[in-house]
Amino acid sequence: MLLVLDIGNTNIVAAIYNGDDRTDTWRLTTDRRKTVDEYRILMVEAMEAREISPNSISHVAISSVVPPVNPILVNMFRKYWGIHPLLVQPGIKTGLNIKIDDPRGLGPDRIVNAVGAYHIYGGPVIIVDLGTATTVCAVNGKGDFLGGVICPGIGISVEALVAQAAKLPRVEIAQPHQAIGKNTVEGMQSGIYYGYVGMVxxxxxxxxxxxxxxxxxxxxxxxxxxxxxxxxxxxxxxHIHPALTLEGLRILYERNRPNALKAKQPQVPAIGAGLE
Structure with a gap:
């Protein structure tokens, strides 16, 4: 089975694919301070909680916007699974033509989303990713990735607003029943929700x-x-596709499969083995 990992600034989203079918998904907190062994314990525990045998994982694909975490997870899979993961980085086959000034500087999350969107919906397609950052990217009908915009994400904007305005409280990010807020909380929710809707x-x-x-x-x-x-x-x-990044990772793995095969039969030590 294929394990795909989308490493974001806030969370690591993991999913299991059996062929084209996504069978399980879970989230871990992204933590640059965790070690290879700590991430291994969390990963195995997450799999076993879903009745997935860790030894059933034969291939891994990783997209990451947090470079310090990359060697930790890559080394984890090499050490405990005997797998050399496919890491989304310059030089892999995407099926798209990257038509921007510095293709090597393009964030992996943006290219993975573009690959998934173009594969599923065809082109031209515009991809709006509302995560830690908000990005909007465009792919034309010929499969050219043309570029896009990068904006502060909703969570970042709310935290900045609360931090810089002493009297404003933290509020639930939700859709208000109308744009004209009748109090501070409603006004903030309206500004956040309709502000980002209007921006998009x-x-x-x-x-x-x-x-x-x-x-x-x-x-x-x-x-x-x-x-x-x-x-x-x-x-x-x-269209709204919450799992677009995961689908894009699966597609990228298939396109680069000859370069992403496991090195040997995986052997996963039991939780706690070798950690005394």
Whole structure:
């Protein structure tokens, strides 16, 4: 089975694929301070809680926007599973033409989302990822990744607002029943929700103008932790796909499979073995 890991600034999202079917998903907190052995314990415990045999994992694909965590997890899979993971980085086969000034500087999460969106929906497609950061990217009908925008994410914006405005409380990030808030909490929720809905719709409209009239028309897909919340309020979002990054990782693994085979039969020590 294939294990894919999407390492974000806040969480590591893991999923198991049996062929094209995603069977299980879980989250771990991203922690740069954890060791190889600590991550191994958490990973095995998560698998066993879902009745997944750790020894059934034969392939691993990783997308990460937190470089310090990469060698820890790569070394973990090499040491305990005997697997050399596929790491999304410059030089892998994507199936897209990267048409930006510095392709090597493109974030792995953006390219993985673009690969997944273009594979599932075709092109042209606009991908809105509402996570720790908010990104909007465009792929044309020929499979050219054209670039996009990077904005502060909802969580970052809320934390900055609360930190810099002493009298403003932390509020639940939720869809309010109307835009005109009747109190501080409602006003903040409205500003957060409708502010990001308006930003996404505005950026998508500008992207569509720059892409021009296309046949077929541009598809817009939203993903990320806040993708469903914000996407369902947007007039110009056509699809909401919470697992787009995971699907993109699976597709990338298949395209690079000859270079991502396991090194030997995996052997996973029991929890606590060798840790006295």
């Amino acid at each position: 719709d505005g950026l998508v409209c500008r992207f569509k103008e720059e892409l021009g009239d296309t046949d077929p028309p541009v598809q817009v897909v939203a993903t990320g932790g806040f993708g469903e919340l914000i996407g369902r309020g947007c007039a110009h979002v056509d």
